[in-house]
Amino acid sequence: MAGKPKLHYFNGRGRMETIRWLLAAAGVEFEEQIFHTKEDLEKLRKDGSLLYQQVPMVEIDGMKMVQSRAILNYIAAKHNLCGKDPKQRAFIDMYCEGAMDLNEMIMMLPLKPADTKEKELATILEKATTRYFPVFEKVLKDHGQDFLVGNQLSRADVQLLECILMTEELKADILSKFPLLKAFKARISNIPTIQKFLQPGNQRKPPPTEKSVAAAMKIFY
Ligand SMILES: N[C@@H](CCC(=O)N[C@@H](CS)C(=O)NCC(=O)O)C(=O)O
Incomplete structure (x- = not known):
């Protein structure tokens, strides 16, 4: 059985949050590899994990997926969340x-x-x-x-x-x-999976603060 998806991102909502939501709604447990520094991001870039040198990146089913829409499409297709036809x-x-x-x-x-x-x-x-x-x-x-x-x-x-x-x-x-x-x-x-995700202490990220925005800016710029 494939392991849990592993989400690589900084410690904030950004472009990863919708991915967290969709996995949680589908009842999929996931792990997070949070990076805190420019060097952490640079390491991912250098080891060839990021197709376009950008995050979000999600390790899932043997792939290192990037591009948030592609990741969302994959999760939705896999978990029957994109309609019947x-x-x-x-x-x-x-x-x-x-x-x-x-x-x-x-x-x-x-x-x-x-x-x-x-x-x-x-x-x-x-x-x-x-x-x-x-x-x-x-x-x-x-x-x-x-x-x-x-x-x-x-x-x-x-x-x-x-x-x-x-x-x-x-x-x-x-x-x-x-x-x-x-x-x-x-x-x-x-919906039970969503109710669980909305509980405090779950993997949903809080709204950005000045401090968290400054920390993210330091990683990317
Ligand atoms: N189209 C991409 C955009 C990804 C993107 O802009 N990621 C930002 C962080 S949220 C990033 O990695 N920026 C650094 C860079 O572009 O070099 C997606 O939807 O995943």
């Missing part, structure tokens, strides 16, 4: 890409210059409430089902929940005008 997959991909666009904006916020942060935050909240969340609210309303696609859990549900929780960290009542998303959040959070 190409059309379901197409919708799942569209929803995931939307969630990832919002996720990426939030992920980059701490790296923006201090004097632009307020404006950036306002843009993110505006996009969340006028561009992204209305789409997901309408999807749920139109089909009346529990999950976004095909009436079964897919990576789109997991990635949307991650994205909702990240957005709520910026504005706690962000879902106030989205009742179906509120119910969706409660429902998906209650």
